[in-house]
Amino acid sequence: MTDSSENRALLPAGLHDLLPPRAAQEAATISGIMDAFRACGYEQVKPPLVEFESTLVGNGTNGGGSLAGQMFRMMDPVSQRMMAVRADITLQVARIAEARLHDEPRPLRLSYAGQILRVRGNQLRPERQFAQVGLELVGAEDVSADVEVVALAAEALVAAGVQRPTVDLNSPALVANILEQLDLDEATSNDLRAALDRKDEDATGEILRSNGIAFSDAAKALCALIETVGPADEVIAELKEISLSAGARAEVERLSEVVAGLHAALPNLGLTLDPVEYRGFEYHTGVSFTLFAEGVRGELGRGGRYITGAGEAATGVSLYMDSILRALPAPIPGDRLFLPYGTPFQDGATFRDAGWTTVAAMTSEGDVGAEAIRLGCSHLLVDGVPAKADGSDT
Amino acid sequence: MATKTEKLILALPKGRILGEVMPLLAHVGIEPEAAFNDPKSRLLRFETSVPDVDIIRVRAFDVATFVAFGAAHFGVAGSDVIMEFDYPELYAPIDLGIGACRLAVAAPQSVVAVDDPARWSHVRVATKYPNMTERYFARRGVQAECIKLNGAIELAPSLGLCRRIVDLVSTGSTLKANGLVEIETIAEISSRLVVNRAALKTRATEMTGWIDRFRDAAQEARDVA
Numbered sequence: 376m377t378d379s380s381e382n383r384a385l386l387p388a389g390l391h392d393l394l395p396p397r398a399a400q401e402a403a404t405i406s407g408i409m410d411a412f413r414a415c416g417y418e419q420v421k422p423p424l425v426e427f428e429s430t431l432v433g434n435g436t437n438g439g440g441s442l443a444g445q446m447f448r449m450m451d452p453v454s455q456r457m458m459a460v461r462a463d464i465t466l467q468v469a470r471i472a473e474a475r476l477h478d479e480p481r482p483l484r485l486s487y488a489g490q491i492l493r494v495r496g497n498q499l500r501p502e503r504q505f506a507q508v509g510l511e512l513v514g515a516e517d518v519s520a521d522v523e524v525v526a527l528a529a530e531a532l533v534a535a536g537v538q539r540p541t542v543d544l545n546s547p548a549l550v551a552n553i554l555e556q557l558d559l560d561e562a563t564s565n566d567l568r569a570a571l572d573r574k575d576e577d578a579t580g581e582i583l584r585s586n587g588i589a590f591s592d593a594a595k596a597l598c599a600l601i602e603t604v605g606p607a608d609e610v611i612a613e614l615k616e617i618s619l620s621a622g623a624r625a626e627v628e629r630l631s632e633v634v635a636g637l638h639a640a641l642p643n644l645g646l647t648l649d650p651v652e653y654r655g656f657e658y659h660t661g662v663s664f665t666l667f668a669e670g671v672r673g674e675l676g677r678g679g680r681y682i683t684g685a686g687e688a689a690t691g692v693s694l695y696m697d698s699i700l701r702a703l704p705a706p707i708p709g710d711r712l713f714l715p716y717g718t719p720f721q722d723g724a725t726f727r728d729a730g731w732t733t734v735a736a737m738t739s740e741g742d743v744g745a746e747a748i749r750l751g752c753s754h755l756l757v758d759g760v761p762a763k764a765d766g767s768d769t
Numbered sequence: 770m771a772t773k774t775e776k777l778i779l780a781l782p783k784g785r786i787l788g789e790v791m792p793l794l795a796h797v798g799i800e801p802e803a804a805f806n807d808p809k810s811r812l813l814r815f816e817t818s819v820p821d822v823d824i825i826r827v828r829a830f831d832v833a834t835f836v837a838f839g840a841a842h843f844g845v846a847g848s849d850v851i852m853e854f855d856y857p858e859l860y861a862p863i864d865l866g867i868g869a870c871r872l873a874v875a876a877p878q879s880v881v882a883v884d885d886p887a888r889w890s891h892v893r894v895a896t897k898y899p900n901m902t903e904r905y906f907a908r909r910g911v912q913a914e915c916i917k918l919n920g921a922i923e924l925a926p927s928l929g930l931c932r933r934i935v936d937l938v939s940t941g942s943t944l945k946a947n948g949l950v951e952i953e954t955i956a957e958i959s960s961r962l963v964v965n966r967a968a969l970k971t972r973a974t975e976m977t978g979w980i981d982r983f984r985d986a987a988q989e990a991r992d993v994a
Binding site for chain 2: 499541543578667668671674
């Protein structure tokens with residue numbers, strides 16, 4: 376029974392109707408991004424909306440675990456097994472790469488676009504349903520793979536109309552490596568992580584001091600790292616000054632190669648580096664990145680290097696269409712041509728082929744010009760020729 | 770750069786902390802316009818001696834929200850507010866060493882005398898900090914039913930609203946005046962420089978410059994003290 380006072384327009388929190396012109400803008404933007412991916416050899420796959428919960432939650436090493444709390448679940452009446460609605464498409468594409476396309480030659484380039492559903496929105500992204508567009512590059516370990524994914528993502532954003540996107544490069548493996556050397560118990564390690572996530576220099580120093588390890592090389596490196604954030608070239612230079620273990624040094628070397636590769640590929644791309652950023656990168660194993668744009672709150676997308684369930688080196692990127700649409704100006708309405716009542720369908724086709732949007736009259740009554748303007752048409756067909764609907768000269 | 774970028778907005782808390790922030794501001798070279806110190810001024814946004822930095826003055830609790838949502842690029846907020854909201858988009862790099870106090874549990878002397886905290890399964894608490902209070906008690910295996918108040922929290926026990934409160938304590942004189950005793954400290958509090966995550970990433974050079982200046986200012990103040 377519905378409450379008579381309930382407004383039929385009310386939707387559950389985080390779910391929206393996308394209206395004209397934004398709905399068409401989203402579709403066009405997605406198709407533009409997918410075209411850019413296709414042009415670089417990425418082939419589209421389309422996984423289902425719902426899967427068995429067990430395959431979506433994954434094995435904990437591939438990021439599925441961190442989204443387990445974000446999935447809507449339902450019982451499949453047929454198989455009597457628990458199903459979940461995807462909260463992220465990346466995992467599904469990785470599953471396709473390992474389970475269905477394992478005989479395809481590597482590197483395997485796959486792209487995808489689809490809707491995802493999450494249990495909870497957050498402050499910056501209240502949406503619970505939004506479109507995710509992305510690509511995965513599976514079976515390529517070389518630095519050129521890292522560069523290709525970042526460059527392609529940045530270029531797709533520019534092509535979509537995002538003003539001045541910037542890429543923030545991250546290296547979750549670098550901090551993980553240093554934390555390993557510190558050899559802390561789990562609770563302290565988590566506290567330290569929380570302090571690093573906040574970039575809280577004083578709390579980090581305090582934790583290290585209270586554990587009596589503030590003077591180890593690893594602790595000094597950590598304190599130096601937390602201050603290094605900023606333009607990529609400067610940070611790379613600073614990182615090379617810090618005394619690091621061989622493993623951590625290899626991560627820095629990799630970062631610097633990616634920075635050099637990106638400078639060569641896209642000289643004008645804004646590139647920052649933040650070696651301490653870790654949130655959301657729990658399952659990443661190498662160079663990762665976050666996409667921002669000036670004046671847009673929150674991130675437009677993120678990606679990075681990981682190991683698939685089958686042990687293959689992979690990297691990829693996910694773009695979040697809700698944030699990207701927020702970064703785009705409202706679309707400029709195109710010209711619409713009003714066809715007076717009785718205009719033959721084929722007459723309109725000539726103009727549609729020439730790129731017009733045509734709107735056919737459904738009534739012969741009233742003033743044609745006024746009717747054209749009422750229906751949002753810029754032009755009106757007069758004697759077989761488009762004329763300005765408001766009567767001004769064309 | 771091709772297009773002109775928008776001004777940086779610095780959010781400062783009204784009230785007690787503001788007086789302690791001003792010397793730091795002077796040290797980093799931000800001098801607000803005269804109207805900022807004029808109690809009769811109705812302005813909420815002020816220009817400063819730095820052409821591309823404006824100041825907004827908002828309630829202490831709202832500084833974190835303005836910065837987390839990117840409405841302000843950086844600000845000064847107490848660690849109580851930062852922990853209460855726990856915004857993932859907020860960096861808190863520098864402890865400014867001002868506004869020191871603590872978040873504590875307090876109750877009337879009569880309650881403390883007969884109470885055994887080990888036997889609690891549920892407490893009712895009046896507080897301005899329901900999230901921190903819930904987290905704190907949950908860690909001890911106690912369910913906290915929080916009554917959110919925005920001020921005069923010390924009144925709650927004496928009027929029978931609840932038996933315990935969680936509130937900021939600096940000298941303890943307000944507690945004493947209301948017949949309350951501090952039982953436990955939940956967290957030590959001080960004011961932080963907070964920075965919006967996207968601002969730090971998209972305007973890295975400017976923002977790291979300001980962080981460095983505030984770090985120096987805080988360090989100097991500490992050295993003097």
